[in-house]
Amino acid sequence: MTHMKRLVLVLVVVSLFAVPMLAWAYSNMMDLPAADGKAVWTYITKSNYQEWPLWPGKGELYKGLQPHGAFLTTYVSKDALKVIKGKKGMFGNGAIIIKENYSPEKKLGSITVMYRVKGYNAEAGDWFWAKYKPDGTVDADGKVAGCINCHNVKIENDWVYTGPVK
16 A cells, blocks of 8 residues: 555544544534523523433432522533542533522522633633522623632632532
C-alpha cells in the first residue's frame, strides 16, 4: 500500500470517530439554556426534571433548612450525578441542581436552581442562581446576592450544601 493510500485510510478511519463525537458535543452544548431565568425554567420543565435522578442518599421530601423549606427534594442533571457519585469535587459546565422547597405541610413553595455556566460569574463559582414560584414565575435569577452570600461558606464543596462532592 502506498503512503498516500495509507494516509487516506487513516483520515477516513479518524473521521468516522471524530465527526460523530464532535457533532454530539456540539449538540449537547447547544441544548444548554442561556443564563436567564425563563430559559432555564423552559429547559428544566421540557427536560421533565422530576424524572432526573435525585441527589444520592436524599429521598423525596427530606428534612430541610431555611431559607429553602421544611422539606426538600433535590434533582440533579446526569453530569452532576457523575460528579457527586465520583466525588470529583467540582461540577462541570452545564451541571444543574434543582431543589423543590416545601412547607411544613409539604406544600410546594418554590423551586430553586443552581446552574453552572462557564464564564458567567467567576466570583461566585460560575453559578447562575434562580428561584421560581410553583407555576414557573421567576422570583429571582442571575447573580442573586442572597444565594451567593449564603453559599459562599461552602466554596470548598463547590458552593453546595446538599451533600459532599469530594
